[in-house]
Amino acid sequence: MVDAADSAGRADSAGPLLEARGLVKTYGHVQALDGAHFTVSEGEVVALVGDNGAGKSTLVKCLAGAETPDRGEIRFAGRAISLPGPTAARRLGIETVFQDLALAPDLDPAMNLFLGRELRRAGVLGRLGALDRRRMWAEAATAFRELGVELRSMRVPVATLSGGQRQSVAVARAVAWATKVVFMDEPTAALGVVQRGRVLDVIRRVRDRGVAVVLISHNMPEVLSVADRVEVLRLGRRVASFRAADTSLEELVGAMTGALRTEDAA
Amino acid sequence: MSDNTDIDTVPAGAGGVGETDRTDRTDRTDRAGGAARAASDRRGLAGLRGRLAGANVLWIFLVLVGLMTFFSVIEPNFTNPVNLRSIAADNAPLLVLAVGMTYVIISAGIDLSVGSVLIFSGVVAAKTMLWLGGGADASVGAANAGWGVTLAGCAAGVLGGTAWGLLNGLLVAKARIPSLIATLGTLGMALGAAYLITDGTDVRGIPLNFTRTIGFGLALGVVPWLCVIAAVITVLLGLVLAFTKFGLRTYAIGSNAEAARRVGIPVDWHLIRVYALSGMLAGVAGCLSLAHYTTTTISGHTTDNLAAIAAVVLGGASLFGGSGAVAGTVIGLLIPAVLQKGFITIQVNPYWQYIAVGAVLVLAVYFDQLRRRARERG
16 A cells, blocks of 8 residues: 555554654765654654754654655654655655645645645546535635634635744644644744644644654743653754653753763764 | 633633624624634635735726727727627737746746747648648649648647647756746747748648638637637636646645645646646647738747736736736736727827837736735735
8 A cells, every 4th residue: 555665574553653763864064864763652742852953854854755864764653664755654644744834825725735635526527627625615614623723714825824824724734634643843933822822732632633743842841741752852863762741841951952961872 | 701812812612702702802803813603704705805816807807998998989990890800810829828828827937938839830730731732733732632631730730839848848847947948948949940941931822721711710600710719728728727626736836836746746747737738729829820821920929928928917927926817818918909909990009009018017017016025024
């Protein structure tokens, strides 16, 4: 079913759902990932933290199929896989909210939600490619309502929405389609306090659905409030992994800045 | 609940928020993003307000109606059927070009080659007709050839146009050459090829059945065949753009190609098809032009590309991609056409047309810029 799978290895339901082993990625002279490890399990919220340039976004891009690592292994449900593109990741049920949101500003929120998965009409017209906009509007309205995203209209271009609403649309799109893993790169960056709380609610609700959520954030109190686990990246490697309940702000910052050395570090 | 709570802060389905309470809030904080229910009631209006591109089309339509009224008040003869028919027939090939250009511009590209490809296709069609249907008498050419020869020639012309379009698409999508440069290159190449094939002299002697029906004939004795063909193509491709997956993805790619790529849309393949469509339509326009002028007119059409671009932009499309519509393009094409005929009818020097159209075009783009800036601020 999955062309991305190399079909090596056995299925292991007890192990992590998605796992990175020793990922290496260089851009010219810049070593973005230097043997990075990462794991996330079903129904778990993992926060990925680290200083600027620690490799968080690159790691997420590799795991979401937007970049191909130079070396290292990605395992999904216990099997080694390769992700040649975002489509391959999406077929596995992995969705991503990118930092730049990746929305088409001239299209309305519903068309953005269904972009690449457009619903077509039934019958001959549908076979000719005719869209079922009415159904897309209706289903998108339901999806946004479930997330508590309030949009004045489902039919105005996304460009006319506020930054926070745009971010909500991007989050809603990822959450609506994800069945296994959602990556969110700074999903609350453009949001006000209340909308931020709502996105965190959404993250918890998605987790309760059994979906794994990986959250990149610079906001440590937010991380500690929503995450089950925190993995710390520094200079392209995982330097620490904490249970959120057992750690503190000081410990996280210590691991991020290198003041505190733990696992994986040379 | 505290009075200073913004409507945005009320979680959907929050308990304890009375219905009247909620409506009251919506009224007070109208612009803050209202409740979903109120939004759906006002959906039509909000959708209209939001669709500024649509509003652009409305404005430009009013301009067209104004012009028609103006000319027919001064000279009542302006709106007689013969006059209107000749406006329509003269502009039919250009309309076909402009429809293809609409797709290209919405995808955030440009196709400068259409005029040259039109000439090339006309030459290929004419040469094919002469080759297949030419008798011993060179001065007659293929004038008496049958419909089979005509159709084969047209097929060759359309194929030739499609081939140039495919090349444009490959250059833009695969070689990543900016469309302005890629199609400037093929503009020169297609024109050069047309001159090489013909040695720089127009091809004559194409089948009379072709020129008499498609070129000058009237369908049902009323509408020129040229217009029927152009109208069918326009309506069909207008519907495809507005209502199909292909159309939606054209807007999406023009709006944000990277976003389209990330959701798995085959962007390169889509762009290749868009440019191939434009080339194919230039091929069709070449055949229409051949029928209308009974010869290849290789020295004409040099500004057809600019006329087509002007029509699309006047019609409300943005050169940045992502917005526009075929209906707008039709109106954007008719404005210069009406101005030209109108100036002749009221005995004003028709060269004024160029100045008027140029000014309107600059204004149209200026308003598009204003709209974009306002949108980015909002």
